[in-house]
Amino acid sequence: MEHNQRIIFTNDVPAAINEALDGIDYNRLFVLTDTNTAHFVLPRLAGNEHIAGADKITIKAGDMNKTIEAAGEVWRELVAGGGTRKSVLLNLGGGMVTDLGGFAASTFKRGIRFINVPTTLLSAVDAAVGGKTGVNYRGLKNEIGVFSEADAVIISTCFFSTLPLAEVKSGFAEMLKHGLLKGSDTYNRLLAYDFESRDYEHLLTLLRESVEVKAEIVRQDPQEHGLRRALNLGHTVGHAFESYAMSHKSPIPHGHAVAWGMVVELTLSNMLCGFPGTQVQEYAQFVLENYGAYHITCKDYDALLALMRHDKKSEHGELNFTLLAGVGDVRINISATDDDLRSAFDIYRDLLHI
Amino acid sequence: MEHNQRIIFTNDVPAAINEALDGIDYNRLFVLTDTNTAHFVLPRLAGNEHIAGADKITIKAGDMNKTIEAAGEVWRELVAGGGTRKSVLLNLGGGMVTDLGGFAASTFKRGIRFINVPTTLLSAVDAAVGGKTGVNYRGLKNEIGVFSEADAVIISTCFFSTLPLAEVKSGFAEMLKHGLLKGSDTYNRLLAYDFESRDYEHLLTLLRESVEVKAEIVRQDPQEHGLRRALNLGHTVGHAFESYAMSHKSPIPHGHAVAWGMVVELTLSNMLCGFPGTQVQEYAQFVLENYGAYHITCKDYDALLALMRHDKKSEHGELNFTLLAGVGDVRINISATDDDLRSAFDIYRDLLHI
Numbered sequence: 001m002e003h004n005q006r007i008i009f010t011n012d013v014p015a016a017i018n019e020a021l022d023g024i025d026y027n028r029l030f031v032l033t034d035t036n037t038a039h040f041v042l043p044r045l046a047g048n049e050h051i052a053g054a055d056k057i058t059i060k061a062g063d064m065n066k067t068i069e070a071a072g073e074v075w076r077e078l079v080a081g082g083g084t085r086k087s088v089l090l091n092l093g094g095g096m097v098t099d100l101g102g103f104a105a106s107t108f109k110r111g112i113r114f115i116n117v118p119t120t121l122l123s124a125v126d127a128a129v130g131g132k133t134g135v136n137y138r139g140l141k142n143e144i145g146v147f148s149e150a151d152a153v154i155i156s157t158c159f160f161s162t163l164p165l166a167e168v169k170s171g172f173a174e175m176l177k178h179g180l181l182k183g184s185d186t187y188n189r190l191l192a193y194d195f196e197s198r199d200y201e202h203l204l205t206l207l208r209e210s211v212e213v214k215a216e217i218v219r220q221d222p223q224e225h226g227l228r229r230a231l232n233l234g235h236t237v238g239h240a241f242e243s244y245a246m247s248h249k250s251p252i253p254h255g256h257a258v259a260w261g262m263v264v265e266l267t268l269s270n271m272l273c274g275f276p277g278t279q280v281q282e283y284a285q286f287v288l289e290n291y292g293a294y295h296i297t298c299k300d301y302d303a304l305l306a307l308m309r310h311d312k313k314s315e316h317g318e319l320n321f322t323l324l325a326g327v328g329d330v331r332i333n334i335s336a337t338d339d340d341l342r343s344a345f346d347i348y349r350d351l352l353h354i
Numbered sequence: 355m356e357h358n359q360r361i362i363f364t365n366d367v368p369a370a371i372n373e374a375l376d377g378i379d380y381n382r383l384f385v386l387t388d389t390n391t392a393h394f395v396l397p398r399l400a401g402n403e404h405i406a407g408a409d410k411i412t413i414k415a416g417d418m419n420k421t422i423e424a425a426g427e428v429w430r431e432l433v434a435g436g437g438t439r440k441s442v443l444l445n446l447g448g449g450m451v452t453d454l455g456g457f458a459a460s461t462f463k464r465g466i467r468f469i470n471v472p473t474t475l476l477s478a479v480d481a482a483v484g485g486k487t488g489v490n491y492r493g494l495k496n497e498i499g500v501f502s503e504a505d506a507v508i509i510s511t512c513f514f515s516t517l518p519l520a521e522v523k524s525g526f527a528e529m530l531k532h533g534l535l536k537g538s539d540t541y542n543r544l545l546a547y548d549f550e551s552r553d554y555e556h557l558l559t560l561l562r563e564s565v566e567v568k569a570e571i572v573r574q575d576p577q578e579h580g581l582r583r584a585l586n587l588g589h590t591v592g593h594a595f596e597s598y599a600m601s602h603k604s605p606i607p608h609g610h611a612v613a614w615g616m617v618v619e620l621t622l623s624n625m626l627c628g629f630p631g632t633q634v635q636e637y638a639q640f641v642l643e644n645y646g647a648y649h650i651t652c653k654d655y656d657a658l659l660a661l662m663r664h665d666k667k668s669e670h671g672e673l674n675f676t677l678l679a680g681v682g683d684v685r686i687n688i689s690a691t692d693d694d695l696r697s698a699f700d701i702y703r704d705l706l707h708i
Contacts, residue, residue, distance in 0.1 A: 072422065075491060076563070079497070101532070106499070106500065107500055109484065110487075110488060110499045110500055111501060132464065137433070138430070138435065144435070144461050144462065144463055145461060146464055146465060223465075
């Protein structure tokens with residue numbers, strides 16, 4: 001990652017696309033969408049002359065299609081369209097499109113430039129910044145990929161008005177995480193956000209602040225040797241909830257899993273790092289009101305512990321967490337025992353009235 | 355490429371493997387070979403305890419097997435063997451194995467460390483250093499790949515004693531190229547080398563000097579924005595010879611193609627950059643004695659020009675070359691007309707008595 005990534009926050013995406021491309025000496029533009037964004041988003045950008053003149057590549061929507069075979073389709077289209085090392089791939093879609101498109105671009109002729117235009121809040125806040133690209137492989141999420149930053153990321157809330165509210169909330173959970181990592185001012189502004197208002201102008205301001213938290217962490221530790229693990233807050237338990245729900249054929253949105261996972265991990269933070277109990281309660285209340293609860297019983301604990309142990313981020317079998325001593329006061333690599341986790345699950349159920 | 359790559363020149367490969375691995379905090383070693391090196395080379399390292407305890411992965415030998423599917427086999431074995439981000443892949447083989455293994459490692463879990471142990475002179479001098487990894491795709495050479503440097507490269511001539519002399523000569527052509535780029539002292543030591551002596555101790559000294567020329571160029575321009583193009587000397591014409599021979603079903607070794615290609619490109623250097631004519635003759639004489647000649651007639655010129663135009667390094671259809679104004683005096687991005695090339699081919703045929 002030799003260059004500084006440009007992040008453009010805007011209400012005028014076509015103008016931002018011009019801004020991103022006018023500074024680049026490129027010979028051919030390819031636009032990658034999935035079957036959803038090809039239908040619902042691409043037409044809204046058809047008036048932009050860069051987009052109008054570009055080769056379009058469409059892949060099937062859905063995380064189950066984030067495969068090496070789909071990356072192969074992108075490579076094939078790049079070859080067929082005469083792509084060279086001076087070509088640019090613009091990824092227009094959610095995290096599945098930006099992850100896969102980023103990987104395909106970064107491996108085509110040993111790397112061409114790419115631009116991410118995330119169309120969901122989750123991808124805007126999470127997947128579009130930070131240089132993590134990849135595809136799933138044999139059932140393992142993001143098993144094949146590279147670290148490679150987009151040349152530019154264009155972030156706008158204008159696409160969100162047509163999204164279901166649940167999808168906006170899913171992305172908002174990652175913003176809450178960034179707020180918890182950053183400090184009280186940022187965090188409190190997020191707790192005050194009213195989803196029912198659908199005030200996407202204000203959301204763009206909050207989103208900018210949130211993305212900048214992540215960008216700063218990634219800048220300091222691009223390849224996740226230490227500090228970047230802060231971004232795992234809520235994700236060890238969250239991924240276990242997500243996998244567990246999936247294994248019972250009733251999948252839950254990623255962001256919701258993280259929101260619930262953070263209830264457990266803030267409880268652990270309270271137990272192991274002195275995170276204030278009143279703030280655990282305040283956070284749990286916000287989650288209960290906006291996300292409801294993921295129902296578990298004590299009979300589920302063993303399975304959840306086993307899932308966490310299989311998580312690729314745990315080494316040598318111990319369970320390591322990113323925890324907080326307070327809002328904005330991060331502790332990485334804190335190990336917790338199985339008993340700690342069982343207690344935290346008990347408290348989680350109390351807090352969310354399960 | 356954030357770290358400095360270690361290059362270990364040695365007559366004791368097992369000791370060098372210990373040196374490379376003892377400095378690394380790793381949890382599991384995988385050794386990649388092809389069907390040839392599994393049989394002929396791996397047994398010679400069986401006494402090394404790192405190697406003895408490693409998981410072995412074997413892929414089919416040959417450039418036609420340098421595919422994304424073969425990379426998939428490596429990923430599958432890494433998953434099956436419990437590979438994590440702290441695992442290491444040791445690539446033991448020629449350029450096909452180091453290119454493919456480097457790509458598989460660099461994309462597994464967004465990149466694990468890898469060590470290259472090249473077993474041919476060509477891979478030692480060319481493919482093992484410089485961070486170019488990749489696989490062929492739909493008939494296009496190295497179309498899919500990344501720039502990613504090995505954690506360590508172990509270079510030894512001890513494997514070469516069992517190689518056919520033609521294969522040693524093929525690798526030596528890349529050393530000649532590095533000599534021409536570096537300067538008269540290096541270059542003259544190479545012209546004085548006697549293949550019949552099979553003095554591999556002396557060859558290791560020359561090889562070290564040669565690899566360091568390449569490593570220094572790559573250090574200055576890892577992603578081939580400018581200076582690194584110097585390494586293309588001889589390759590524009592050489593690749594055309596190689597493809598042309600392949601299309602007539604009588605393939606020629608890569609290094610031989612480069613040796614002959616440099617006769618044409620040094621002739622162009624003489625015509626366009628004032629490279630001394632006596633040195634063109636001296637070089638052509640060395641090539642004729644050690645490599646013979648690749649036979650072409652004026653009826654082949656059009657096809658060779660067309661092949662060069664299709665070479666991925668030529669943009670907008672013009673033909674650009676790395677040329678020399680003298681030994682060690684490099685000029686990149688020199689464009690030549692079709693008539694220049696036709697004249698150079700004529701002179702090539704004179705020089706090599708065709």
